[in-house]
Amino acid sequence: MARAGARTGRSPMAERIIASAVELFAEQGFDATTVQQVVDRAQVTKGALYHYFDAKDDLLYAIYQSLIGTQNAALDEIAALGLGAADTVRAVLVNVVRTTVERLPEAKVFFREAHKLDAERHAAFRADRRRYHEGFRLIVESGQASGEFSRVVPADTVVQIAMGVVNQLPVWYRPDGAKSPEELGNEIADFVLAALRP
Amino acid sequence: MARAGARTGRSPMAERIIASAVELFAEQGFDATTVQQVVDRAQVTKGALYHYFDAKDDLLYAIYQSLIGTQNAALDEIAALGLGAADTVRAVLVNVVRTTVERLPEAKVFFREAHKLDAERHAAFRADRRRYHEGFRLIVESGQASGEFSRVVPADTVVQIAMGVVNQLPVWYRPDGAKSPEELGNEIADFVLAALRP
């Protein structure tokens, strides 16, 4: 298990190590990246890395935690605003697109290497993802229950579709492209809300 | 370059090797799978593998080729039917969901390990993907031009959303789940067409 790496408040040294790990994992993949490359880029030594982390896998888990934690917290905040279903859906989509784009390398590592976590951590990963999914589903479902949304497809499918685009963003989104994250998030929201109009 | 592996008509031995490679890459990932594991599962020897393939990478490319080739051909066939835009979109979505689910391990390997192809092959991969994307986009756009579809979002975004779900299927779809591929494909089509109704 990670020592300092598992805590929320990380030392600057640990942060530097994680930052270079994120870059390298995103560029080359987890397995193809050597521990030596990580420490070289961070300009530290192997001793330092193994002082803060117990294994290479810990780096992966640390990366995952920071992203999903942020997104789940944001979902809770938006849900707590008490907006109508449509405004909530839009706010959620714009937010998740923005946070994903802001942290594109983390997101890339995520959806590509999550299955390499050991059983326990992979379960934690899926639980957190499921939590997000479920939170989003409840928003859609409440809109359908109130009649604000149509029932053209089950709420579950709506979420799979919406999360599908978002999860694919690391594959095709280019920060130097024409669309800002907000524009893209709003377009996705336009589309989803158009499908859900009664 | 692959010798027999690059041709369309593959020997039974080469097929067996590819089949076990697909399974193992889907389970463990490309880097984490050893050549020895592949030959053990296929019940052949290393000599046999390196007789048919020049490198481990060739296995990845062979896997990729067979799936994308099938899907691009199917897209062309459907487009050639001359159906209306809505029926074409539905046919495409049902088809792509079905072929993806039918070959879930290949699809899983695909979206996870594509970036590990060398530059030349990765370019070929992207060109084929782009071809599919573009074919789909033209269908949507022609529907928008004729007024059959709304312009709620650009055709490009519609395709990104639709392909997003499909590409994520290997992550969450369970063949033993409640929904058949056809049901799911139709649901996705329902959603997309609902969003595009004028």
Added chain:
DNA sequence: AACGGTATACCGACTAGTCGGTATGTAGTA
């Protein structure tokens, strides 16, 4: 039919190199 020549298909022991992780040392601080 018998034979020599040659290409293809396959075998599996071997190696050179790599990688995650560890053992040990040391400098600063309390």
Added chain:
DNA sequence: TACTACATACCGACTAGTCGGTATACCGTT
């Protein structure tokens, strides 16, 4: 002295790919 925070040298395990060799199929010639 005891402890933290690193640095450095090193180890054992493992892997992609190779290479010398064998078995079998095919083919023109006599």
